Amino acid sequence: MSNQVRCHCQSCAIRSLTGPAVLITVGVLFLLHQLHGGYFDFGNTWPLILVVIGLLHLGSAFAPRDGHVEAQASTAMPGVPPSPPAGVPPPVSPSERQ
């Protein structure tokens, strides 16, 4: 289970379709290869995969990014400060000193 915050802006939504779109394209191209062969041989049609990936990235680049959330590099929860390192005593305020 991932703790990462998923962005739901239109740009990221379009980009997240890349994987499924590539799988569907590969499936359709293999189906055409099996049913028709000849010109629809996978050796001739595979560049369509690159076209699909390029179109989705182009759509993602031009889509609005309103409400976009950057991916967090660390696993810390957003808004929670990191805990102090172990072995360091807590700071003493001047009123507590003698």
Ligand SMILES: [Zn+2]
């Ligand atoms: Zn986003």
